[in-house]
Structure formats: C-alpha cells, structure tokens
Amino acid sequence: MAELSKGKFKIIGCENNNSDEIVRKNITYGEDAWRRLKENKVAMFSLVLLVIIAFMSIIAPYLRSFGVNGVNPLTTNISPNSTHWFGTDDLGRDVWVRTWAGTRTSIIIGVVGAMIELVVGALYGGISGYIGGVVDDILMRIVEILNSIPYLILVLIIIIVMQSNGIIPLIIGMTLTGWTGMARMVRGQVLSIKEQEYVMAAQALGANSPRIILKHLMPNVVGIMIVDVTLAVPSYIFAEAFLSYIGLGIKSPNISLGALCSNATPNMMFYPYQLFWPSLVISLIMLTFNLLGDGLSDALDPKQRQ
Amino acid sequence: MLRFVLKRFAYMIITIFIVTTATFFMMHSIPGDPFASPKKLPAQTVKNINKKYGLDKPLSTQYALFMENLVLHGDLGESYQYPGLTVNSIIAQKAPISGELGGEALIIGFSLGIILGIIAAFKKNKWQDYTVMFIAILGIAIPSFVLAAILQYFFTVKFELFPTSGWGGLKFTVLPALSMALGTIAVYARFMRSNCIDVIGQDYVMTARAKGVSKVALVYKHVLRNAIMPSITMLGPQIAMIFTGTFVIEVIFSIPGIGRYFVSSISDKDYPVILGTTIFVAILYIISVFVVDVLYGFIDPRIRLSNNKK
C-alpha cells in the first residue's frame, strides 16, 4: 500500500456529492422500443424487405409497357426472358406486371382490413373496458357470440348474399368478426391498467380522465395494437388469397396474388414459373409481416424494458 | 363446476339459435327468391316440397317450419340441383372424409407443434431453437395452397410416391394432411415456445428447481401444465375448423369431402345445400367451442373456482 499521509484522513463528508445521479441516460419508452427493434436484425431486415415490396408494387408495373390485362394471343406461355421478365400466362399477359399489380391489391386489402379491425376493435374494447359494469358485460356477451361464428362461413355467406365479387363485400365479410380479437385485447389491457397502482396514484395526484387515458393507458395499449395490426395484415392477405383461390374473391378484371395463384395452378406442371412468382411474393409478404410483428412485439413489451 | 357447465351450455344454445336464424334470414334475403321451388321436378315432388318447407307461405311460416324440421327431425333440407338428395345424406357421406383429413392435419400439426415449441423454449438461442423457428417461418410464410401445389408437383410427378388425387387409403391422406399441417405446426410451435419461456421465468419454476425437481418433472408437471393452457384455448376453435379449413386442399387434391361440395354448390347456386351445410358446420363449430371450454375448466382450477364466485 502506498504511503498514507495524515491529510488523507481528514473528514470531508459527502455534501458535495451528487450520489443521487443515476449513471445511465434516461430514455423514453418510444426511444427504448426503437432501440430494441433496431437491434433485432431479423425484424429490421423484414422491414426493409417490406418497404421494397411496397415500393415495387407501386412503380414496378410502369417499368414495362404491357397492360395488366393486355391479352396477346401471340405471346402465350412464354418462359421468363428479357422482354417478359417473369414470362407470360396462357392469355399472353405479362406476368411481371400482373404480379406487382396483384401485390398492390393484396396489400391494400390487407392494410384496409387490418385498419378497420383496429379502429372498430379498439374503440369497442376500450369503451367496454373503461366503462365496465353492466355495459361491459353486455358488450362482451355479444363478442362471445360473434366469436362462436365460424369466420369462413360468415365470409362466404356475405359474399353470396351480396351477390357481387368486388373488394367491398370481401372486406366487409372479413372484418365482420375479425375485430373481436382486438376488442378483447384492448379491453383486457384497459381493465388491468385501470386497476394498476400507478393509475390510482395519478388520480390521487389529481390527474383528470383525459390525461390518465393519454399518458397512462395509451402507451401500454398502443404496443399491442401495433403488434396486432402488423400480424393482422398477413392474415387478411391470406384470407383473400384463399377465397380468390376457390373463386370467391377478386374476379377479373381485378387481380390479386391469390387469383394469380389460382389461375396458375392448373398449368403448374408445364409452366411452373407462372405459379412461382406470385407464390414467392405472397410468401415473402406473409413472412416479413410476421417477423416484423414478432420483432415489434418484443421491442414494445414494457416488461422487457431495460 | 356444474354451474359453470350449465352456464356455458346455455350460451351454446343461444348462439346456435342466433346463428341459425341469422343465416336463414340472410340467405332468404337474396334477391330473386332462390328458394322458390324448382320447376324441373315432377308436380308431386314440388307439392311435397312446398308442403314441407312452406314455400308458398310467408317468410315467418317458412322460418317456423324450417326450425321445426331442424330441431325435431334434424332435417337440413334437400338439394335442388340433385333432386331427391337430402342435405343430411350429403353431409353423412362427405363430412366424415373432411373430418378425417382435417383431424389428421390438426393432430399432426398440434402435437408436432407443441413438442417443437417445448424443445425450442428449453434450448433457447441454441441450434435446436433456430431450426424449429426456421420450420415455423416456412409454415407461416407459405400459403397452404402453394405448399399443396409444390408437394403435389414433387411427390406425385417428379417422384411418383403418392397419388395425385382421390381418396381411399392412408397414402391418399399424406400429402393433403401435410400441406395443412405445416401452418398449424408453425403456429403452435411459436406460441408454445413463447408461453414456455414466460412460464420458465416464473417464480414457481424457481421454487421447483430449488426443491431439486428433475428436469423431466420440471417440464411436465410445472412448466407444461401452466404453459399449455393458452394453446388448448387456441385448439378449441381449430377443432371446429376441421371441417371448414379443408376447402382448398380438397379442391387441389380432388378429395370428395364436404368442403369441395360446398364450393361447387356455391357455383351451382344450390341454395338449400348451402344453407344446410352452413348451419351444420356452424353448429359443429359452436359445440366444439363449448366442449373445449368445459375441458379448460377441468384443467385450470382457477377458472372454474373463479366462475363459481361470480
């Protein structure tokens, strides 16, 4: 040990110490979530890929001069080459243009469906949970009953009854019972947060209702809402593809990825590329949304806050 | 416990009633009166049909007769497209096939999914985890019909291992069931993995480890019982969907199930069949949900005890 001088033993106390300082920088919930998301390479990769696909769906059809429904009996069933990057189908239509145009439709359906589900579900669940009591009981009974209805059957009935094959009946049918999941989740969150101590603490400090909702309820609920939307989009896209495949979804002249797959399947043995490209795109979309949703779910989980 | 079961049973009946009624009125709201008796049939048959279903009477009477037929006789109607063929007989013939296919797919999907999920959770971030997650990703991304097409191409044409279509023995079921199962495996593997990870982090698992409980007992008695519950909740609706999820696969593999028939009756516009089948499937679904709820009550004592306190 080094020489100890007497000076070192004078009492100086701790007055000028800011030992209350906590060393790590304080970051908000949003910043923390974004940081965690960025670290998740898989999720970031998915996000980038998704942006690329969306971008392509907007501009890609304009890269070639062929129309979406440009039938040309002279160029049927050509394998991919330098003119037709993805080849042509049995009516001579360019597969590249059709695939990306179909992607556009599929994504729109997915997003619109998810948004409707989000808004309806969140409002319903939020109100039910916040008011509580008898209102909550009744609203939840309705949800239980709606939930017991097989989703596919309902969609089919709506489509049959409305006798048209446009996008509207499709979306109505799909969202009619889809929002129940979101409603339940939001209600659950609202209920548990209502009980939690920090809400009571805020009330004890005199915070009024809107403030409570905004600053305390929202951040916790927003997380699961974002995750649910992200995961709902692919399920709507898949549902639409499924329906189109059995002939009940999008019909000509509109196209979607599902319809493309459906048309291409009979020719699969001979012209596999016709099925390959729309299948690839739809698989990638499903994949990226799901992975992104997972990543978001991890990043936004307040319990994992470090 | 009994009160719980009775309450759930009552819900079931109410729901069935609402769904049946709603479906009936919705179908009958289709413009053009599709339920008007078909002219092609012999006069006596038409007269019988009119009498039985009250087709010349107001809608409310038709509804009453419909419900009477349904509740008292279990009669779901008759086909217009194929005169003399009752919906009941169609269902009796075709539903079991769909049920077998769907059931097989679900059993494979569920059991494999759960097992893989448990493995992934306990070997988190090791190679087993990554392998399982990779399989799961494939299952999520690839739509079942694409997978079916791919499997069909490779295993029936390129390597002639399985028949392309039809039904009749175990080998006919392999490819179709597999196409459906992968998606299910993916869902359950991921869900089970995340539930297991949650449970493993719980205090009572720490207590069990502090007691010196063996790894096997830890997994089975402590982790599994608590982690599997959400998966069983998910299983309920999926059991019911056994009959509704097979449509596309039946079409691709030409399997004579109820799904394929339902799809073709839609294009044939055979409305009584559509109505009858819809109601059948809906009722089946609702009953399955009820059964699962009751089972759930047995496994998790908190559910039935807390329900009684209400």
Added chain:
Amino acid sequence: MGKILEVKKLKVSYHTYAGEVQSVRGISFDLNENETLAVVGESGCGKSVTAKSIMRLIQTPPGEIKQGSEILFNGKDILKMQDEELRKLRGGQISMIFQDPMTSLNPTMKIGKQIAESIMIHRGLNAKDAFAEAVKMLETVNIPNSDKRANQYPHQFSGGMRQRAMIAIALACDPKILIADEPTTALDVTIQAQIMDLMKDLQDKLGTAIILITHDLGIVASVAHRIQVMYSGLIIERGKTEEIFKNPQHPYTWGLLLSVPRLDAVNKDVLYSLNGTPPDLLRPPVGCPFAARCEYAMAICNESMPEETKLSETHSVSCWLQHPMAPKVKSPLNAGGAE
C-alpha cells in the same frame, strides 16, 4: 457447532446490454450448524444474488459466478457439483423460500402435492405416504384443518398461510440449511411476527441453520445469532447480534439502525433517512462504496477500499475510520435514540 457452509471470495456478475453489472464483488463468510445468520442490506446490495448462488439458481447467461469463487457445503464445493448431486442437494440438504409466496407456488398444483413432491424426491416415499407426510408438515407450520388445506390450491390460501406452506415445502425433508430470502417483506406486520416466531420454533425443533435475508433490521433482533451487513456487493460489517446492535462501527450500520423508527425517540417529528442511493454497479467505485453517502468520509475513502479490521473473535468491520490515523468518531446512536 461445526461449520456447514463456507463461502469463499464469491463474485457474481450479470451481463446486460449496458455492460457487466457486478452484483457480488468478493465476499466470504461461514455458517455454523443450528445458527441463524442474518444478511442485511438495501435493495440491490447483492444479498439475494448471494443466496441464489449458494443453491446455484443463478441463470447463466446472463449471470456469471466468477472463477475463483468457492461455496463449500460440508467440505464439498457446490459450484463444482454435477447435476445429479446438485439436484439431491436442493431441497434435501439446502432449501430456499422466496419473497412472494403468491407467485412462488405453482397455481395449478394442490398445496399438498407441492409439499409431497419434495418428499418423494428426497425421502423416496410413494405418493400416498408422501401426501400423508405433507399433511403432517402443514400441521407443523400451524395451518389448521391440514387435511382439507392440503387439497386446496394456492389462491385459496391467505398471504401468511402461503408463506407457511412455502416453509412446509422447504423443511419437509429436514434440510441442514434453510435460506429465507425476504420471507416477510410481502406480508403484514402482525403476520411477519408470526412467521418469524414459526421459523425460530422450527429451528429449535429441527436444528436447521438459517440464512435470513432481509432489509428490515427490526425482525432480525430476536431471531438472528449473527448479522452481516452488505452494501454494494460487499460485506461491510459482521458480528454477533448483540455486537452489531450495541456496538456498531460502520457508518452505514449506524444509518440502518437510526432508520428504524423508535417509540422512545426524542425528536419524533423527523424520521432519519440516509441521503442518496447506492452506487451503480456497472462502474463500481474504486474506494469504499459508501463514501459518497458517508458523513464521515475522508479523502482516503474515495481512493481505496478499506481492509477488514477485527474487533473481536466474531466482530469485524471494513472502514477507514478504524485506521489508527483516522480521527475518533463517536457513534450517533445512544440510549436515547435519534439525535
């Protein structure tokens, strides 16, 4: 009374995204048969981590028990034991009870079965006999209607009863050591007293040694034989209970004792509290960890770690005030209470 547990130079760290958090920074202590050792300190001082390390319940990763640490039970190093041996140790020779009895019990398993499980593993009885023993254990921990209660689930028990059930599980196989990690923190004050009495009782009956981990000096006085005070991952003072209460030497210990509200306090308007918060263990201070909050801090305190000074066979303290060159400081504690 022989030594049954010897902890030597235990160092435990956690690897987080921000860096390595040094929870336990090199502590050594012993436990004798049939005695109660209290480990006292604030949240985050490393006492729980120490306890879990003894049973090797630390999750690795992100935790790490550093090389050079030794934990000897009856001479054998726990840190080097194989899985099978470790399993027999846990619950059989050394048991642990945790802070929150609600989350520490399996919600889907009957209480009786949870006790019986331990008995079946370590005492080799069959299910029926083990369950009967479990019912007896519930009686031992003063739970009435033990046969009915054994068939109930955790959520049907009150907080105090659940903790008793935890104790029953822990003592079912007559372990040599019971580690109680903040056993009364989650309970009401009156229940706290009952639980502490129960533990003392059981120690007398069964001869179990107890390591009692707590931040509450109040419950320690009547139960513990020896006390060690931990701060920031280190033991800063240790001694027999009387020695610590009657002649504490470390300013932190003074702070802890002053913080206990007393009925006979002269100045009843002001509750004493220590300023500041414990140091961040990501970058632990080079010198004495308490220096930043210590009224009596000296320049040397910030520069290097004090050595351990032995005041008696059983009493020692790590503080620069003990150095012959340091000024004599009178303890602020006197018979009248807070100044």
